[in-house]
Amino acid sequence: xxxxxxxxxxxxxxxxxxxxxxxxxxxxxxxxxxxxxxxxxxxxxxxxxxxxxxxxxxxxxxxxxxxxxxxxxxxxxxxxxxxxxxxxxxxxxxxxxxxxxxxxxxxxxxxxxxxxxxxxxxxxxxxxxxxxxxxxxxxxxxxxxxxx
Amino acid sequence: xxxxxxxxxxxxxxxxxxxxxxxxxxxxxxxxxxxxxxxxxxxxxxxxxxxxxxxxxxxxxxxxxxxxxxxxxxxxxxxxxxxxxxxxxxxxxxxxxxxxxxxxxxxxxxxxxxxxxxxxxxxxxxxxxxxxxxxxxxxxxxxxxxxx
DNA sequence: GTGGCTGCAAAGCTTTTGCATGTTC
DNA sequence: GAACATGCAAAAGCTTTGCAGCCAC
Numbered sequence: 001x002x003x004x005x006x007x008x009x010x011x012x013x014x015x016x017x018x019x020x021x022x023x024x025x026x027x028x029x030x031x032x033x034x035x036x037x038x039x040x041x042x043x044x045x046x047x048x049x050x051x052x053x054x055x056x057x058x059x060x061x062x063x064x065x066x067x068x069x070x071x072x073x074x075x076x077x078x079x080x081x082x083x084x085x086x087x088x089x090x091x092x093x094x095x096x097x098x099x100x101x102x103x104x105x106x107x108x109x110x111x112x113x114x115x116x117x118x119x120x121x122x123x124x125x126x127x128x129x130x131x132x133x134x135x136x137x138x139x140x141x142x143x144x145x146x147x148x
Numbered sequence: 149x150x151x152x153x154x155x156x157x158x159x160x161x162x163x164x165x166x167x168x169x170x171x172x173x174x175x176x177x178x179x180x181x182x183x184x185x186x187x188x189x190x191x192x193x194x195x196x197x198x199x200x201x202x203x204x205x206x207x208x209x210x211x212x213x214x215x216x217x218x219x220x221x222x223x224x225x226x227x228x229x230x231x232x233x234x235x236x237x238x239x240x241x242x243x244x245x246x247x248x249x250x251x252x253x254x255x256x257x258x259x260x261x262x263x264x265x266x267x268x269x270x271x272x273x274x275x276x277x278x279x280x281x282x283x284x285x286x287x288x289x290x291x292x293x294x295x296x
Numbered sequence: 297g298t299g300g301c302t303g304c305a306a307a308g309c310t311t312t313t314g315c316a317t318g319t320t321c
Numbered sequence: 322g323a324a325c326a327t328g329c330a331a332a333a334g335c336t337t338t339g340c341a342g343c344c345a346c
Contacts, residue, residue, distance in 0.1 A: 024320050024325060045311080060328045065311065067326090081229040081284065085336075086310070097268065099276045110272045120245065120285055124258045127290030128247045135283050136229065137268055142275030172300060172345050193336080208303045213336065215301095233311075234335070 010037050010091075021074040028052075028059055032067045036077055036091035042107045044086040080107065081136075097135040103144025158185050158239075169222045176200075176207055180215045184225055184239035190255045192234040228255065229284075245283040251292025 011034050015025045023029070031052045036043070043051070049064045068089055071077045080088045080098070084105060092109060099108040118133045139145075159182050163173045171177070179200045184191070191199070197212045216237055219225045228236045228246070232253060240257060247256040266281045287293075 019321095026319075026326065028327070058328080061310095062312080062329075063327055069312095079231045081231045083227045083229045083235075085235075087231075087233070099268065099273065099278075101276070102279065108274070108276070110268050118283065118285075120247065120258050120283075125247065126256070127293060128249070128256070128285070129287045129293045130247075130285045131250070131287040133283055133285045135266065135268075135281055137266075137276070137278045137281045139277045139279040145275060145277045167346095174301065174345075176302070206303080210304075210337080211302055217337090 007037050017076070021076075023070065023074065027056065028063055029067055031056060031059070032064060033071070033076065033091070036089060040109060042080045042088040042090050044088055046086070048089070082107070095132060095134065097137065099137045099139070099141065101141040101144055102138055103140050106141055108141065155185050165224070169224075171218065171222065175204065176211055177215055179204060179207070180212060181219070181224065181239070184237060188257060190228045190236040190238050192236055194234070196237070230255070243280060243282065245285065247285045247287070247289065249289040249292055250286055251288050254289055256289065 011030075014030060014033050018025050018029065032048060035048060035051055041047075045061065045064050045068060048068070049059065049061045052059050052064070068077070068087075072079060072089075075093075077089050077091045078093065080090050082088050088107065090109075094111075096109050096111050099110060101107075119130060120128070159178075162178060162181050166173045166177065180196060183196060183199055189195075193209065193212050193216060196216070197207065197209045200207050200212070216225070216235075220227060220237075223241075225237050225239045226241065228238050230236050236255065238257075242259075244257050244259050247258060249255075267278060268276070
């Protein structure tokens with residue numbers, strides 16, 4: 001599938017991007033980045049940690065936090081807004097929208113029409129300069145809809 | 149202004165709504181509800197607490213948390229999604245969109261066109277049933293835009 | 297009077313910080 | 322070899338919980 005080849009390409013480009021940003025390339029950073037690029041979920045630090053621990057049991061949770069912060073600072077990933085108490089991260093930097101399940105809390109990405117085009121309507125913006133936008137759809141995913 | 153009369157009406161209706169939901173009406177609950185209805189901000193528990201403390205110094209932070217949870221459960225208020233580490237609450241239950249300032253973190257409400265009408269485009273929804281939606285506009289508010 | 301609510305204090309999570317050791321370049 | 326990253330442990334937030342006393346109904 002073309003999609004996964006594209007992801008692999010981003011992973012291959014990571015060491016160069018990393019050094020370009022003035023960061024050293026370490027196994028821990030490669031592991032965190034690869035995991036975030038590959039998943040369609042929006043994992044929390046704890047989830048990143050336990051996933052990576054399967055392969056590299058010596059990694060520490062504090063390191064995961066430090067790496068995520070650093071990646072945010074360098075613009076490699078971004079934080080997703082959530083209503084619950086944990087941070088969630090996303091390596092998909094293309095503008096896209098979210099389906100948020102009120103049942104299980106899962107967040108699914110969907111591509112928007114032309115999200116760059118959206119502007120707030122009316123004159124209530126008070127000089128606000130829009131840089132980007134995303135739609136949050138709340139509801140129930142396939143699994144949870146069948147239960148409710 | 150018609151707007152503030154409408155808010156006052158919601159505050160006046162609160163004791164009845166409260167009892168209707170099987171809750172006792174206490175000064176603390178009235179204070180929390182009034183504060184949330186009146187503000188156009190989206191205060192965190194800590195902010196609710198310190199605001200109410202000015203008038204009723206004996207209220208405790210744990211009580212504020214319990215009241216906010218109970219109000220959520222009863223559908224009087226809702227939690228707003230944020231990227232930072234604190235919960236924020238909103239008593240404005242009408243569908244509306246948000247302007248989120250990347251500079252100062254402030255979240256401003258704006259009314260959408262006809263938000264009920266929005267549906268995710270394409271066929272990537274995988275059986276997801278949309279209940280509601282809101283647009284998050286990211287950018288810089290009037291104050292922060294002039295600095296940047 | 298009773299059940300539910302409040303306030304206090306303690307505990308539980310998530311996240312951050314400091315520092316010695318280890319790794320990348 | 323120097324600068325930076327990691328891992329550990331401790332600390333710092335934010336939030337939840339348990340329980341005795343108090344208040345609304």
